[in-house]
Amino acid sequence: MRALIQRVTEASVTVDGEVIGEICAGLLILICAMQGDGEAEADKLAAKIAKLRIFEDEAGKMNRSVLDTGGAALVVSQFTLAADTSRGNRPGFSTAAPPAEGERLYEYFAGQVRAQGIETATGSFGADMKVRLLNDGPVTIWMDTAA
Template sequence: MKAVVQRVRQSSVSIDGKTVGEIQCGLMVLLGVTDVDTEQECDYLADKIAGLRIFEDDTGKMNRSLLDIQGEMLIVSQFTLCADCRKGRRPSFIRAAKPETAIPLYNRFIAQIQARGIRTATGEFGADMLVSIENDGPVTIPLDTEEIMPKGK
């Protein structure tokens, strides 16, 4: 799984001019599911993101997690994170999971975050969405389970 995590002051997602999800202080997560992802990658990434210490403590050091600050999370599916741009100029999306695989893993990720007591908002899988992000910092962290997950997990 691939994610782009952004620390935000506020973020929202709208479809056809109607806001379908919005948060205040917290994390905006763009989530891409690849064709090799399983529940293990999903659970690992949810735990990693919920515990990322990217919010400032009283001394201004990034030392607090979303859980610590009781922040919110906006989760938006984004298959384009799985783009392969090694050949030519047109991205290939062959590594993106098909909806029958991606939707259950996307929903599981949301459930894993909610199970930690984090207020969540979401976009709509497969919809054409307009995302508004007020990036705080700016802090933007890309994560890929192929790179960060311990081998053998």
Template structure:
């Protein structure tokens, strides 16, 4: 499971000219689900996401998690993160989970995350989404869970 996280001042996702998810300060998570991912993988990523220290403390050091700052999390499905880009000039998506498997795991991920954190917004799985954000820093990390 792949999670590209960005520390944001605000972020939103629009589908068909309608805002379907938005947060203020927090994390924008672009979530890539691979064929080998399971509910256990999702749980591990959730735990890491909630405890990952990317927000500044009083000494301006990255020592605080999204939970500690009471920030929001915007989850957007992003199958292109699973692309193999090592060869050629066209990405291969052979490691990405098939849509039915990915959607079930995405739904599980969101439900579990919401049970552990009160401020979770989402995009719409497999929709054509427009994502807007104000990246804070910029601070961006790739979280990989096997």
């Protein structure tokens, strides 16, 4: 699985003009299931993100996790994280999991983030979403379970 994680002071996702998920301080997690991914990859990634120390402590060092801060997570499906730009100018997405499997793993991953004890909001798989965020830092981190 691939994830792009952004530390945010707020984030929301809107579908058809209606806010369907929003958080205050915490993490915006853009997530993509890749071909061959399963629940083991989702479990590993959710646990790693929950413990990722990217929030500042009292000394100003990135030493605290979203769990430590009581922050929330907004999990948004993002198949374009599978983009292959090695040929031509139009990205290919053939390495992303098929839609049905991608949706299943997206929902499973969001559940695993929630199971870590993190308040979790979500987008809508396959929908035309508008995502708003106020990146804090900015702190943006790329994660891939295959790497």
